[in-house]
Amino acid sequence: MKVVDLITWFESWVSPAWQEDWDNCGWQIETGVLQLEARVLVCLTPTLAVMNEAIAIQKYGVPINLIFAHHPLILHPIKSLCSGNLLTEISRLAFAHKISIYTAHTNFDKVIDGTSDVLGQILSLQGSVPIIPTQEDLGYGRVGDLPHSMTFQELLIKIHSKLHTSKLLFSPTTDLQQKISRVAVLGGSGASFISEAAKTSAQLYLTSDCKFHQFQESRDAGLILVDAGHFATERPACNRLVQKLKSLPVDWVELSQKDEDFRHFYP
Known part of the structure; x- marks a missing residue:
């Protein structure tokens, strides 16, 4: 299944039109992968750690080309892209390794x-x-x-x-x-x-x-x-999405192992 067909299938189930006005669902970064066979890493949040995970998977021989995330990478209008900025680095790596990022947020919350x-x-x-x-x-x-x-x-x-x-x-x-x-x-x-x-x-x-x-x-x-906790209550739906994608003729799909809870408790 090509990336464009996977997104068409998904949006027939979870329409971007159902997102809130303040939200930013859909393509965050599209690096020219639409006609490629979909190889997908699903995550809750498209962090730098997840991007590096995708790049590492490429180095192991899986030509991954799509990060499918729940939380948007870009939520507010971008005023600049400067060296040292996290969004800049994720974007640079995305285009350098031809890994696109797609997001389903408040529309995915409802279905x-x-x-x-x-x-x-x-x-x-x-x-x-x-x-x-x-x-x-x-x-x-x-x-x-x-x-x-x-x-x-x-x-x-x-x-x-x-x-x-x-x-x-x-x-x-x-x-x-x-x-x-x-x-x-x-x-x-x-x-x-x-x-x-x-x-x-x-x-x-x-x-x-x-x-x-x-x-x-x-x-x-x-x-x-x-x-x-935010991670614990939303991560299960990411796992369910992986299961649904695996029922499709998708060449490769896995759940990210670098998603983080970001909360730690002591002791």
């Missing part, structure tokens, strides 16, 4: 098998629907019922295990044995949707990037807030 939908599937949510509908069958976040009620402690253990996250932050509670049956999830930065999650009758909201006052807001709304 079936996108960031939030996969998160809901990991928790086996039943009757899952968007927290914030945008178009038919599309929207931000998911809310649904667990197959059977669990204690809050049991659910924390499941989230920790399934998402492979080092730490979980959660609302102050004195009852770890509280029964939880209805859960809302939103992969990535979902703190701004706390009030919407509370309106769904969810007892718990799993997301990331929550601040002090947002935990207070959630508590006052009667909603348990669990922050599992």
